[in-house]
Amino acid sequence: MLQFAKKHFSLVVSVLVVMLSMTGMSSSALAQMNIQITGVGQSLYPIAVMRFKDESKLPISVTDIIRQDLARSGYFKNTENGNASESDEGTPNYKSWSARGADALAVGSVVQTSAGQFEIRYKLFDIRKSESLGGLNINSSADNLRAAAHKIADDIIFKLLGERGIFSTRLSYVIKEGKRYRLVISDADGQNIRNAMNSGEPIISPSWSPDGKKVAYVSFEDRKPVIYVHELATGRRIPLSNQKGNNSAPAWSPDGKKLAISLSKDGNTQIYSINADGTGLQRLTRGYTIDTEPQYSADGRYIYFTSDRGGNPQIYRMSAEGEQVEGAKRITFKQGFVTSPRISPDGKYLAYIANIGGAFRLYILNLATGDAQALTDGTSDESPSFAANGRYVLYSMKVSGKRVLAAVSVDGNSKQVLSIPGSDVRQPSWGPFMD
Template sequence: MLQFAKKNFSLVVSVLVVMLSMTGMSSSALAQMNIEITGVGQSLYPIAVMRFKDENKLPTSVTDIIRQDLARSGYFKNTENGNASESDEGTPNYKSWAARGADALVVGSIVQSSAGQFEIRYKLFDVRKSQSLGGLNLNSSTDNLRAVGHKIADDIILKLLGERGIFSTRLSYVIKEGKRYRLVISDADGQNIRNAMSSGEPIISPSWSPDGKKVAYVSFEDRKPVIYVHELATGRRIALSNQKGNNSAPAWSPDGKKLAISLSKDGNTQIYSINADGTGLQRLTRGYTIDTEPQYSADGRFIYFTSDRGGNPQIYRMSSEGEQAEGTKRTTYKQGFVTSPRISPDGKYLAYIANIGGAFRLHILNLATGDAQALTDGTSDESPSFAANGRYVLYSTKVGGKRVLAAVSVDGNSKQILSIPGSDVRQPSWGPFMD
């Protein structure tokens, strides 16, 4: 199937994931993710996250969520994993904590304010500098405790490392369940899964709007690919593009006003732009080969896309106004077969999938230097998507013959596998920061 003729290139690039997903096994959309962390390196920041006082009042452990988030970050080592609590009042004994090997200390407490409502208090201390770094007092209902844990973990990352944490962001991905497909939304750790859409036909290519309120995707529910824009809070959606032929590969502009899409309505698949309400369709490429998988640059000035105009698929760049404005520039040269461009939020890196001797493997390219490297040793990687902070790439791959999600740091050192037992999970998209 992966040995394809040129005329079939658009189907492979845009719809390959659909054909592969037919092999998926059934699962429950409510099943929770298993997370396996490997290769996090040796130089980890030792932090003591103490059990929050009176946490037994809660149905969900906020302490455990914080510990798990920090472990998944690839930056921290938990030095306290038991049930011991530490007071969040007064000043801790810094010398004692330093002797126990902690460079930072997290303490907290739970106060029930009313039935089903709680105040979660947390404080962070820099043990090495013997100083308080402040904390948060957060009010939460019982069904929002995971979000509170993620918010505290994000605050710890910001205060200790000086960068914004991504634990409060969300993922979208597709679960194959028997003969049905579910587009789901989850927390960044794959937990707290909620259904956005269910269909008896494939759903592919989810793409988050920059404000995190909408997801564009391709649905085959009408027995042909149609692009929809789905408002998550209300469930309302519009058919963004239902042109003749293939409607595929939606990608939002950074300002959320437009999407770049791939259409075959005039013959071979080409790239178009369209307003987010479905108006203003404009053709951007006019070649005789296949142009697909558009992605806006971080500043919105350019569109990167996959094209076989040079013989084999490679990544090219053009003005977001179309190739007639400035022409096109080839971006990838290191491998002979390259697809699935994704640009990091800071615009520094291009992630893509390269065919290396029949193995489809995730790579990353430094756009300033031209240096490229493989981030995995996989053989069937698909659908890369950057985290909002640009530090990680989420993708789909195979483990033990089953489709799972995986995340890898941009330096390749920290890796995670996110799987639902007995299920087929693919088509991931990492959502933006939510303000």
């Protein structure tokens, strides 16, 4: 077990290293993410997002947030980046906008309805087809303007590209500042950071519930790894599993009724299922090696997991009811050392971390064809997590000795790096769509 743990960045090694290095530390002020975008595709959809009329009434710019969201998507090129506004009443001059190189036009305005309350109006036009695509009227408090802007960006994505945008989803991750840890929740762009938990002991492995209302994670606040389920709206949390030994790697079932977890209570680390209220613990694997990092398939029928039963760690799949039902099938064969399985929301792809000559690199596997490709050329990638639309993978990497978050498109063409100056950012998890 110890040899396996030393060689890879799975949750087993996270638990062992954390237990050897737990210390107290001091907190620092909240900081916002810096975002760097590289390698966007060559064929970008040109769109003009005009400055919303009377936006100066707002404490923040919804126009800038919409423009930034679309740029980060890797699909759009903003043709208007200045402060000129365009009326959201009537019909635009389609020929004029076409001559200016725009294939789509977004316009909007702001109306203050009462103290601290605003109505954000937006309309979208298809310049190529010379037609209106409709729009939205969103009532928002001053505190929720970012959410309103993200909702508009998602609407633009859906109307122009026919897929659901992910800008209204959220991220969870751990910020390490000095010797203190914070589990935080942020917007999908890493901004608007809110604390969920602050601790002098490590926090690892956050995992979103399917409805986006809860996060399960492992906390060392009791000087040992314990799994908690945290209700974000109220701050209420319950200890899901506090068995003898390591309690680690929580992963929700698609219906939110169960979690798969890894426990070492009977010796070597094995996989169990447990009800979301902490009852009904059931052992699913019964091997003599390490089985860890469980992940439910998109339909809930299977569990993917990491095991070194074949010598080096690889990804396997078993029935969600346990290995005894039909055994475990090995899934990865392309590399000799593989950990950290994550399944895309549509069930078509498996993201994982492979050890390539001592470099830990993010890969993606097409489960239907067996084709695998590296998404990065990194040396210290870890903790992959798919976006809710399956188009991007969020992960952690090292830059100048500190961990930062990065997101890469599943074709590898677009990459974003999100960093907080002076902080070490790790253990990311991308939340689901919110209804």
